[in-house]
Amino acid sequence: xxxxxxxxxxxxxxxGQSMTLQCAQDMNHNYMYWYRQDPGMGLKLIYYSVGAGIxxxxxxxxxxxxxxxxxxxxxxxxxxxxxxxxxxxxCASRYTTGFDGEQYFGPGTRLTVT
Amino acid sequence: xxxxEQNSEALNIQEGKTATLTCNYTNYSPAYLQWYRQDPGRGPVFLxxxxxxxxxxxxxxxxxTFDTTLKQSLFHITxxxxxxxxxxLCARGDDMRFGAGTRLTVKP
Numbered sequence: 001x002x003x004x005x006x007x008x009x010x011x012x013x014x015x016g017q018s019m020t021l022q023c024a025q026d027m028n029h030n031y032m033y034w035y036r037q038d039p040g041m042g043l044k045l046i047y048y049s050v051g052a053g054i055x056x057x058x059x060x061x062x063x064x065x066x067x068x069x070x071x072x073x074x075x076x077x078x079x080x081x082x083x084x085x086x087x088x089x090x091c092a093s094r095y096t097t098g099f100d101g102e103q104y105f106g107p108g109t110r111l112t113v114t
Numbered sequence: 115x116x117x118x119e120q121n122s123e124a125l126n127i128q129e130g131k132t133a134t135l136t137c138n139y140t141n142y143s144p145a146y147l148q149w150y151r152q153d154p155g156r157g158p159v160f161l162x163x164x165x166x167x168x169x170x171x172x173x174x175x176x177x178x179t180f181d182t183t184l185k186q187s188l189f190h191i192t193x194x195x196x197x198x199x200x201x202x203l204c205a206r207g208d209d210m211r212f213g214a215g216t217r218l219t220v221k222p
Contacts, residue, residue, distance in 0.1 A: 004157075033210060042120075042203060042214035043158070059211065090157050092210075099145050099208045100165070105157030 002026050004106035006091050012112045013081040021076040021109050023091030031094050032074040033103070034058075034066065036087040043090065049074055081113045117141065118206050120213035128221055133191040135216045137204035140185065146207025147187045149178055151200045152215065158203055162189075194220045 007022045025032065030051050035043040045058030049068040063085060065077040074093075078085060089109045094101040117140045127133050137147065145166050150158035164171045164180045164187065171178045177190040191198050201215040 035212075043212040045209075045211055048210070092157070094210075100163060101207075102148065102160035102163060103150075103158070103205075103210060105159070108155075108157055 004091055004093055004104050006089075006106035006109050008109060009107065010110045012114065013078075015081060015083065015113060017081050018077070018079050019081070019111075021078070021089055021091075021111075023074045023076065023106060024072050025074075025091075025093040025104070026072065027093065027095070027104065028071060029093035029095045029104070030071070031096055031101070032068065033092045034064070034074070034076045035090045035092065036060065036085075037090060037108075038087050046076065046089075078111075083113050085111065086113045087111060118144075118204065118211055118213045120204060120216050122216045123214070124217045124219070126219045126221065127194055129195060131194055133194050133198070133218055133220070135189040135202050135204075135218065137187040137189065137213055138185060139187075139206065142206070143182060143185070144206040144208045147178075147180055148205045148207050148210075149176075149187075149189050150203045150205065150212075152203060153200050161202075163207060191218075194218075196220050196222050 004025045033048045034046040044060045047066040049055045091106040092103040094103045119138045148163045149161045152158040162178045164178045179188045201217045203215045205212045
């Protein structure tokens with residue numbers, strides 16, 4: 001199993017540009033998550049999905065969009081990038097039928113908006 | 115608002131001592147709490163999960179407690195080693211919201 005994979009590893013965007021951060025998992029997990037982590041800070045939940053076709057907002061969804069057309073993939077779209085979106089983005093997945101189930105994280109995407 | 119807080123940004127201890135990290139939650143009683151380790155430049159890695167009806171959970175040198183009266187979870191690393199140096203994060207299992215983390219440094 002590859003686990004959770006994220007692409008790209010690094011990206012520099014100009015203000016106003018758009019991009020999609022890719023996330024895939026091969027563990028057949030039902031839940032998937034996107035977080036951002038600013039330097040020296042904890043993880044902030046952007047969006048999450050409880051299954052294909054279902055997504056919901058987390059703590060900091062503004063400026064982002066997601067889709068979940070398959071169980072495996074959960075891309076994060078940034079429209080009109082702003083310097084405030086400079087951060088490290090982590091995708092995670094877990095299998096749960098209730099509220100248990102550990103999360104598996106990808107290696108992260110380091111994004112700089114200038 | 116529902117918060118999950120880790121009081122200490124950083125904790126420095128001597129090798130061999132027990133490290134104790136604190137996670138507090140407010141206005142909400144999670145059914146589960148999870149603890150993760152994060153090394154610089156890497157994604158978090160799961161360590162332990164504790165349910166609200168469990169008072170204590172152990173795994174090797176790690177121990178987690180869950181006190182629903184105090185609304186607090188304690189994470190202990192006994193016989194700490196320099197290799198334990200990392201940031202430790204707690205999370206509400208119900209909605210996977212994380213605290214800010216505590217950066218632990220174990221000095222030889």
